[in-house]
Amino acid sequence: MQRRDALAAIAGGLAAATISGANARAAPSGAFSLDRATIDATLRQFVTAGRAAGASALVWQGGAERYFGAAGFADREAKRPMQRDTLVQIFSMTKPVTGVALMQLWEQGRFGLDDPLARYLPAFGAVKVLAGTGSDGKPILRAPSRPIAVRDIMRHTAGFSYGMRDTAADAIFHEINPLALTNTLDEMGDKLARVPLLFDPGEEWSYSTGVDVQALLVEHLTGEPFEQHVRRAILDPLKMTDTGWTQPASRLPRFAASYTKADGSLARIPDEKARALNFGPRRLTMGGAGLASTLDDYMRFARMLLGRGTLDGTRILAPSTVDLMATNQLDPRITRRFFLPEKGAVGFGLDFAVRTAQPRTATENRGTVGEFFWDGAETTLFWVDPANDMAVVFFVQVTPFDGTLHHDIRAAVYGADYLGPAGD
Known part of the structure; x- marks a missing residue:
């Protein structure tokens, strides 16, 4: 909830x-x-x-x-x-508070909105997109059409799940549970990167864990606990x-x-x-x-x-x-x-x-x-x-x-x- x-x-x-x-x-x-x-x-x-x-x-x-x-x-x-x-x-x-924290760093020239997210958080360079379900019931995965950009995690267009939809990706999200309070932000990011994207970055809007990734990015850019x-x-x-x-x-x-x-x-x-x-x-x-x-x-x-x-x-x-x-x-x-x-x-x-x-x-x-x-x-x-x-x-x-x-x-x-x- x-x-x-x-x-x-x-x-x-x-x-x-x-x-x-x-x-x-x-x-x-x-x-x-x-x-x-x-x-x-x-x-x-x-x-x-x-x-x-x-x-x-x-x-x-x-x-x-x-x-x-x-x-x-x-x-x-x-x-x-x-x-x-x-x-x-x-x-x-x-979420808006987190967004302001990240945009303060943008003003300082720490990143570009259209930079690939993986430039700063490498785990997201290996994400896959959910492309369907095979005859064995397992999800079919493929490479995304383009990398996730920082802008995508700020406007909910990255393709991340939030566990709110009835898809195979959401089922995996619940199984991996990146937002468990027992995870650190780094562990959250590593787990989320293993959840298939719901769609290619920039193709749809879907409410997501993107703002938690923003927090992780703030932590990595500053070297300071979020x-x-x-x-x-x-x-x-x-x-x-x-x-x-x-x-x-x-x-x-x-x-x-x-x-x-x-x-x-x-x-x-x-x-x-x-x-x-x-x-x-x-x-x-x-x-x-x-x-x-x-x-x-x-x-x-x-x-x-x-x-x-x-x-x-x-x-x-x-x-x-x-x-x-x-x-x-x-x-x-x-x-x-x-x-x-x-x-x-x-x-x-x-x-x-x-x-x-x-x-x-x-x-x-x-x-x-x-x-x-x-x-x-x-x-x-x-x-x-x-x-x-x-x-x-x-x-x-x-x-x-x-x-x-x-x-x-x-x-x-x-x-x-x-x-x-x-x-x-």
Whole structure:
């Protein structure tokens, strides 16, 4: 479960976003009014309808905090309320942090995006592609049509499995188990290189272990343990003091419990299982999951991205690098996109989904052309909306992943009819 989770152009002109108590509805110009009461009511409904034990949201817009709200419980059984400093497992919202760490090294000239991955991680020079199944039931393998490029591991086009599909490669993935917490990052890479690719690099989009390979690449390029490097290069400079893979026992009372939804009701996931990534014994620091964070900490990361790489005078990335990451990297010929269309009219940049067109149906998530975002397995979400000078972080802890919560929190922020500016 922990592995699931996922800018054609910067939208022309800034939308005139205002803050008022009126109902949030779309205007012809694409402007909207942020309605605090609507967001409050939406968070409460998530709890009263049994969709989540607790929920919280934080909105930053126009250089200031515009909304904070929370409803329900971080720990339903202990009657501990969801609060601003509640720590949650953000799972795949770890991925953008890893991507930023790798792109810092790209800015330093340590690698090229189109370099063969095997130049730095030789084990991936021997990968094979799944070409079918023989009459003996064994997978048929062949050499890939081209090497995996570094860009591929950042946009999920390398062909790696994530164990999420019903293929022979996924079966081998589960058997080899590269993401076992008992592996080091090096061992993860060696094992993953033995799993057949689902397709030739660059041919399809499929959510994958590519971001864990990014972490391995960071470790090899820097000679520094990945967790230590991210702390030094990103978390400490951004003053994200509560965020990390390894958490001290003193923070346990602030951790949200995790819940799974079955038969219409929520059941608590045992704490020892839910918190294994942060408190249990492990050797693996995943690039694709494992961080725990608070609303305020993750908002500092989102605000850095909204600021095109800089927050409070601290530069993490160059503006052009953030723009590159938030630009759709998928060739139009990449039409097979495993589950990505569920996110709406989006493409994919470097570790972010990016909105490329206005919402096309009433059921699609509200959003603005040029926004970039990602989410986590327990239904957490963040997005950065440059057109409205806004960033939003939304926390719940519920599995299986529930995209309806994202639809509804976005509708609460923007208004159910919001389309935003058309973009270029």
